[in-house]
Structure formats: structure tokens, C-alpha cells
Amino acid sequence: MPAKKAANQPRKSMKIKKGDTVKVIAGTDKGAQGKVISVLREQQRVIVEGVNRVKKHTKVVDAGGRSGKSGGIITTEAPIHVSNVMLVEGDGVTRVGFRRDEVTKRRSDGSTYTAHRSVRVSRSTGEEI
Template structure:
């Protein structure tokens, strides 16, 4: 399996779907299912029964995961594709739009 180009904490822009053009921070990445959860994007309504954690229950708004192919990394304010290259003995991500190393 190849390395994931999007990591937790990255800022991404949604490029397809109902939340197109929305930006947010990546909360979690599911490597096996190729899905990411983005803060404030793809909100769903969940009806929760009362529990110890939520004594009142009720209707909860939460983020649902979206496919990783529908998001694009935002680097220095611009959406860009991501590539990998070797820098010395380290494998690093770089922005294909500018060629700069991301991390």
C-alpha cells in the first residue's frame, strides 16, 4: 500500500461533492478505507439515545468521513497536488505546484 499524501492536521480543500470549495483541518485519516474526516465538512445529523456520556440524548451534528480523492492539500493558501521525493535519506512530501517541501 502506498503512503498517504494527506495527514492528520493538514488543511485541505474539498474539490467534489456537496461541500465543494469548503476548507478545513483533517481530524482523522482512515488508511484502509481511503477516507478522511474534515472539520466542519460533510456534517450529518445523528439521533442519540441517552447514555452516560450524553445523559439527555437528542440530535447531534457531527462530521462524516469523505473519500480522500475528493480533497486537495492547501499549502501556503493554494490547493496543490502532493508528491514524494528523497531528501538525503528522508522521504518527504512536496507541493507539486511550487516544488517546495511540505514537511
């Protein structure tokens, strides 16, 4: 029997974010590109526009009024694991890394100080994403 995860375990940051264009590298939709609609951090999954489409059967419910009855078969995107997608950069795909940049920040009283900011970078080109 596998060990259970601790409830107060720190969350892993995901390298793919909402709005990124990704390419599917494994599964039935391999090769498809799309925009990330949402990120499910707890399950380590992403929902990509036009990828992993499934049909959902919804019950007919009488809502009343002008809306009438809603129901039937709805086609929607299902989540896929984040390891099955890669970030698109230019013509190809790239892995994502992080870099700590030193920045100057300003306090409310007008004084300045240096701090560090984490930015995503392309592993292939080294440019900021």
C-alpha cells in the same frame, strides 16, 4: 462478482495527513476548507473539520449520578474520500509528491552514516510541505 483483496496486501500511503488544511474539490461541500481531524487509511477516507456534517440520533441512556441523561441529535463530521480533497498551500491548492533526501545520521557509538529520508513536496512549487 469482483475479486476480493488479499488480506496481506501492503497498505497504500496517503498523501494527506492529520493536521493538514485541505479544500474540498467535489461533492456537496465543494469549495469548503478545513483542517483534517483524522485519517482512515484502510477506507482511504479523511474526516475534515466543518465538512460533510451529518446529524446522529443517539439513544437516551440514564448514566446515573451527576452526568444525568445523555442523548438526542448530535451534529458531527462524516468521512469523505481522500480523492475529493486537495492540500491547501498559500492561496491555492496543490498536488502532493514525494522526494528522497540524503541525510546524515549518527549511531550511538558516535560514528555517522548517510541514509535516505522521504519528504512530502508541493508539485506546484517543489517546496517541502
